[in-house]
Amino acid sequence: xxxxxxxxxxxxxxxxxxxxxxxxxxxxxxxxxxxxxxxxxxxxxxxxxxxxxxxxxxxxxxxxxxxxxxxxxxxxxxxxxxxxxxxxxxxxxxxxxxxxxxxxxxxxxxxxxxxxxxxxxxxxxxxxxxxxxxxxxxxxxxxxxxxxxxxxxxxxxxxxxxxxxxxxxxxxxxxxxxxxxxxxxxxxxxxxxxxxxxxxxxxxxxxxxxxxxxxxxxxxxxxxxxxxxxxxxxxxxxxxxxxxxxxxxxxxxxxxxxxxxxxxxxxxxxxxxxxxxxxxxxxxxxxxxxxxxxxxxxxxxx
Numbered sequence: 430x431x432x433x434x435x436x437x438x439x440x441x442x443x444x445x446x447x448x449x450x451x452x453x454x455x456x457x458x459x460x461x462x463x464x465x466x467x468x469x470x471x472x473x474x475x476x477x478x479x480x481x482x483x484x485x486x487x488x489x490x491x492x493x494x495x496x497x498x499x500x501x502x503x504x505x506x507x508x509x510x511x512x513x514x515x516x517x518x519x520x521x522x523x524x525x526x527x528x529x530x531x532x533x534x535x536x537x538x539x540x541x542x543x544x545x546x547x548x549x550x551x552x553x554x555x556x557x558x559x560x561x562x563x564x565x566x567x568x569x570x571x572x573x574x575x576x577x578x579x580x581x582x583x584x585x586x587x588x589x590x591x592x593x594x595x596x597x598x599x600x601x602x603x604x605x606x607x608x609x610x611x612x613x614x615x616x617x618x619x620x621x622x623x624x625x626x627x628x629x630x631x632x633x634x635x636x637x638x639x640x641x642x643x644x645x646x647x648x649x650x651x652x653x654x655x656x657x658x659x660x661x662x663x664x665x666x667x668x669x670x671x672x673x674x675x676x677x678x679x680x681x682x683x684x685x686x687x688x689x690x691x692x693x694x695x696x697x698x699x700x701x702x703x704x705x706x707x708x709x710x711x712x713x714x715x716x717x718x719x720x721x722x723x724x725x726x727x728x729x730x731x
Contacts, residue, residue, distance in 0.1 A: 691727020
């Protein structure tokens with residue numbers, strides 16, 4: 430794993446924007462629901478047969494391969510789901526585009542909210558940077574099934590509800606399957622990769638990785654509410670003399686200055702490096718204005 434690339438690249442075979450894999454021992458679980466168990470079973474079944482076919486042909490290892498730990502390595506797509514009523518920041522785990530259908534039709538489960546706290550902002554940013562689907566590596570644990578070892582008090586071999594937890598190899602061997610595990614990089618590494626990727630794809634965009642409150646210009650909140658009811662929106666950051674002003678269209682919402690805790694020091698520096706303007710995300714929440722930036726570490730003069 431240590432030899433794998435530590436940058437986000439386009440996979441030529443799939444056309445997906447791929448996040449490099451983290452170590453399996455730190456892999457993250459995925460929440461599966463009753464209505465996704467059958468689609469997940471079908472996904473694993475197809476990937477298993479493809480992996481066995483690859484091995485029989487003696488071809489080099491591919492994303493869908495079996496390793497010595499009885500793990501089936503797969504590629505999945507990560508899809509922001511603002512339509513999720515429970516959490517508009519939810520991220521769906523879906524089968525890759527090669528399985529056909531839309532990303533919603535390929536939905537398998539959701540990342541857990543506890544993991545989105547540290548990874549969600551970077552993943553949502555990456556998913557919208559390009560028109561390419563965002564992918565990552567994952568694995569599914571496999572355990573060979575033997576009828577004589579099956580606990581009949583716990584499982585019914587012929588029950589359809591138990592069958593969705595099993596797949597069959599080409600030679601008839603049945604395996605009990607675990608839920609998918611996402612091999613994500615450490616959150617700090619992922620954020621750096623996301624920023625590096627954005628610099629290449631959209632250098633004028635400041636990713637929304639961390640939010641800080643900023644004060645409104647007089648009358649700006651009232652004027653904003655007349656233009657949009659959205660709680661989240663895109664703003665333009667414009668360097669004007671020694672400050673950076675935050676605009677929604679032509680409406681100045683706030684003014685950023687160095688100092689005062691230094692939360693926006695690096696953002697101001699970045700806007701000036703870009704040559705006058707940049708774009709960023711902002712939120713209006715219960716009367717307050719939050720600007721989402723990449724780095725809030727103050728710049729300390731040496």
